[in-house]
Amino acid sequence: MDTPAPLIAAIEAGGTKFVVAVGSGPEDIKAITRIETSDPAHTMREAIQFISASARKYGPVQAIGVGSFGPIDLDPASPTYGFITTTPKPMWSHTAIVAPLHSRFQVPVGFDTDVNAAAIGEMLWGAGQECDPLVYITVGTGVGGGVIVGQQPLHGLLHPEIGHLHIPAPRTPGVIMPDCHCPYHKSCLEGFISGPAIAARWGIKGEDMPADHPALEEVAETLAFGLVNVILTLSPKRIILGGGVMKQAGLIESVRSHTVRLLNGYVNAHAIIYAIDSYIVAPGLGDRAGICGALALGLNAMVEARKA
Ligand SMILES: [Zn+2]
Numbered sequence: 001m002d003t004p005a006p007l008i009a010a011i012e013a014g015g016t017k018f019v020v021a022v023g024s025g026p027e028d029i030k031a032i033t034r035i036e037t038s039d040p041a042h043t044m045r046e047a048i049q050f051i052s053a054s055a056r057k058y059g060p061v062q063a064i065g066v067g068s069f070g071p072i073d074l075d076p077a078s079p080t081y082g083f084i085t086t087t088p089k090p091m092w093s094h095t096a097i098v099a100p101l102h103s104r105f106q107v108p109v110g111f112d113t114d115v116n117a118a119a120i121g122e123m124l125w126g127a128g129q130e131c132d133p134l135v136y137i138t139v140g141t142g143v144g145g146g147v148i149v150g151q152q153p154l155h156g157l158l159h160p161e162i163g164h165l166h167i168p169a170p171r172t173p174g175v176i177m178p179d180c181h182c183p184y185h186k187s188c189l190e191g192f193i194s195g196p197a198i199a200a201r202w203g204i205k206g207e208d209m210p211a212d213h214p215a216l217e218e219v220a221e222t223l224a225f226g227l228v229n230v231i232l233t234l235s236p237k238r239i240i241l242g243g244g245v246m247k248q249a250g251l252i253e254s255v256r257s258h259t260v261r262l263l264n265g266y267v268n269a270h271a272i273i274y275a276i277d278s279y280i281v282a283p284g285l286g287d288r289a290g291i292c293g294a295l296a297l298g299l300n301a302m303v304e305a306r307k308a
Pocket residue numbers: 163164182183184185188189190191
């Protein structure tokens with residue numbers, strides 16, 4: 001008889017909601033719930049209670065994975081490892097996430113950015129299989145990017161902050177140049193194409209841009225500037241574009257064509273010149289990329305702990 005796959009608890013920690021699940025893989029989610037992101041003590045207590053109740057029903061979890069909004073501390077040597085750090089979100093700055101989970105369940109806890117989590121989930125089960133390096137970018141309430149190199153999420157100094165790449169301000173003819181919506185930068189990707197930035201400039205939601213609206217073309221070209229920088233810096237084998245804004249019909253096609261145009265033949269790779277449709281793609285896991293990514297982080301933590 002096959003040994004049952006180990007049960008993992010997964011937390012997709014977002015700024016408006018936490019999604020918490022217990023399962024062994026994308027096709028085997030035993031239990032899942034959504035918890036409002038209120039104050040840290042309340043939200044973490046509800047998440048822990050859900051995992052405990054699921055464990056009583058389905059068996060103990062072997063590890064926990066958390067993909068979190070940030071910025072977060074990923075340096076294992078730091079006294080604030082496992083914390084959400086300098087977020088402007090009220091009440092959440094300098095909040096411990098890993099420690100309360102570890103002290104309650106005594107199992108390995110994998111912790112990473114929400115976008116690194118989505119990237120690792122896509123690498124394991126979605127549109128990023130066999131693609132290394134892999135980049136996952138989300139365009140929604142914010143803009144962020146996760147990077148996989150050597151099958152592991154890239155951390156480095158902190159973690160990649162692709163949403164804040166410096167790019168030229170959009171210049172749609174007949175429309176005045178926008179103010180950058182980012183409080184830190186005067187001309188960054190998130191400041192021009194996040195959902196709130198699109199709403200402030202055009203008065204429409206990012207996911208409601210009509211196909212013939214100038215906003216769509218402008219968002220596509222602005223994102224393409226970011227992708228060009230990512231392609232030139234990291235040389236990824238594939239780029240996955242997720243998030244609410246990317247659900248807009250026609251947007252990904254336009255991003256592809258602007259990216260090819262801006263690269264102007266310089267990156268002489270088959271994927272860019274002949275196969276852009278399978279190079280810049282939507283998430284294979286769809287809206288489940290985040291929670292499946294957290295599950296993948298938990299699995300990763302379990303495997304690493306067994307090696308140690
Ligand atoms: Zn910025």
